[in-house]
Amino acid sequence: MVDVIDAPVQQLLKERMGTLTPIVLEIVNESQGHGGYYPGKESHFKLTIVSPVFDGLRAVQRHQKVYAAAGDLLSVGKIHALAIHAYAPDEWQGQSVDSPNCAHN
Incomplete structure (x- = not known):
C-alpha cells in the first residue's frame, strides 16, 4: 500500500x-462542486462499488465495510464527504446515482 503522504487521495481510496x-x-x-474548492483539492468523492462481499448485507453494513476499508482516509484533512453507492452483483444494472447538492453552494 502507498503511504498517504505519497499519493493523491483518490488513488489511495481506489487501492x-x-x-x-x-x-x-x-x-x-x-x-469542485463544494465550498472552498481550489484546483487539485480532494475532499468530496462519489463511490460506486459492486462486490460479492455485499451479498446479503443491508446498506448500513455495506457502508461499514467501505468505511473500514477507507480507514484513515476518512479523517480530518483528507476525505470530508463520501457518497457511497454499494451494490451486490445481482443488484447492479449499470445505474448512475447523482450525489446530493452541497449545502455550501
Missing part, C-alpha cells in the same frame, strides 16, 4: 476499495 474485491469500482472526485 483501499480493492480489498473489497470489486467487480465494478468508480470513484469520482466531486470536490
Whole structure:
C-alpha cells in the first residue's frame, strides 16, 4: 500500500476499495462542486462499488465495510464527504446515482 503522504487521495481510496474485491469500482472526485474548492483539492468523492462481499448485507453494513476499508482516509484533512453507492452483483444494472447538492453552494 502507498503511504498517504505519497499519493493523491483518490488513488489511495481506489487501492483501499480493492480489498473489497470489486467487480465494478468508480470513484469520482466531486470536490469542485463544494465550498472552498481550489484546483487539485480532494475532499468530496462519489463511490460506486459492486462486490460479492455485499451479498446479503443491508446498506448500513455495506457502508461499514467501505468505511473500514477507507480507514484513515476518512479523517480530518483528507476525505470530508463520501457518497457511497454499494451494490451486490445481482443488484447492479449499470445505474448512475447523482450525489446530493452541497449545502455550501
